[in-house]
Amino acid sequence: MAEYQLHCFAQSGNAYRAALMLNLIGADWQPLFVDFFGKGVQRSPEWRGDVNEMGELPVLVHGNRKLTQSGVILTYLSEHSGKFLPRGEDERLEALRWIIFDNQKVNGFLGPYRFLKNFAKPAGHPAVMEFLKGRIDNNLRIVDKRLAGRPYILGESPTIADLSLVAYLYYPPDEFGFDIAGTHKNIAGWLMRIKALPGWAHPYDLMPGHPLPK
Ligand SMILES: N[C@@H](CCC(=O)N[C@@H](CS)C(=O)NCC(=O)O)C(=O)O
Numbered sequence: 625m626a627e628y629q630l631h632c633f634a635q636s637g638n639a640y641r642a643a644l645m646l647n648l649i650g651a652d653w654q655p656l657f658v659d660f661f662g663k664g665v666q667r668s669p670e671w672r673g674d675v676n677e678m679g680e681l682p683v684l685v686h687g688n689r690k691l692t693q694s695g696v697i698l699t700y701l702s703e704h705s706g707k708f709l710p711r712g713e714d715e716r717l718e719a720l721r722w723i724i725f726d727n728q729k730v731n732g733f734l735g736p737y738r739f740l741k742n743f744a745k746p747a748g749h750p751a752v753m754e755f756l757k758g759r760i761d762n763n764l765r766i767v768d769k770r771l772a773g774r775p776y777i778l779g780e781s782p783t784i785a786d787l788s789l790v791a792y793l794y795y796p797p798d799e800f801g802f803d804i805a806g807t808h809k810n811i812a813g814w815l816m817r818i819k820a821l822p823g824w825a826h827p828y829d830l831m832p833g834h835p836l837p838k
């Protein structure tokens with residue numbers, strides 16, 4: 625059995641943050657497939673009892689530890705590997721600030737938007753989609769501005785703040801109906817830099833469950 629196990633599935637950008645980090649640090653890890661769209665196991669009382677009371681993934685298993693919330697998982701892996709680690713109190717707080725902003729306002733809106741567009745039955749109501757799109761546009765502009773003149777969110781080196789923020793950004797533009805990299809040049813350059821890191825892989829290649837059965 626691998627040292628780390630990650631409960632995940634290919635369509636989850638939230639889980640991608642953790643899967644990508646594991647790959648980039650060269651960890652010995654294996655994915656544990658969660659049948660999110662089929663059986664919806666994450667909603668079962670057994671899963672909530674044994675795996676995560678919050679009914680969410682990713683969940684990282686390391687020895688006797690079970691960690692949830694991608695921000696917690698990224699922090700743990702960076703402290704254990706010494707990689708993508710914000711250095712000193714100021715950087716640590718700055719990374720946390722961007723991770724919380726990302727979870728709530730960037731990928732926190734992009735994930736539900738993509739889910740409502742592609743997977744929900746019925747699909748999202750136009751008024752809901754319009755509301756989410758407005759928030760997404762505003763918050764992507766904030767990230768794009770942050771990346772003007774600096775290669776990564778905290779500065780010269782990639783950290784867990786970057787690995788949190790890329791969550792849904794490598795999925796195909798047609799899954800959103802708009803092209804994020806095509807319309808944000810600083811985000812586009814940053815995505816290319818992260819893609820060039822040794823160990824980078826696309827979410828559909830890194831986690832099981834793509835394509836979805838018809
Ligand atoms: N802030 C959490 C978000 C996790 C999350 O919402 N994961 C989705 C899958 S992409 C989930 O498990 N959703 C189940 C639900 O909300 O019921 C994180 O970053 O880990």
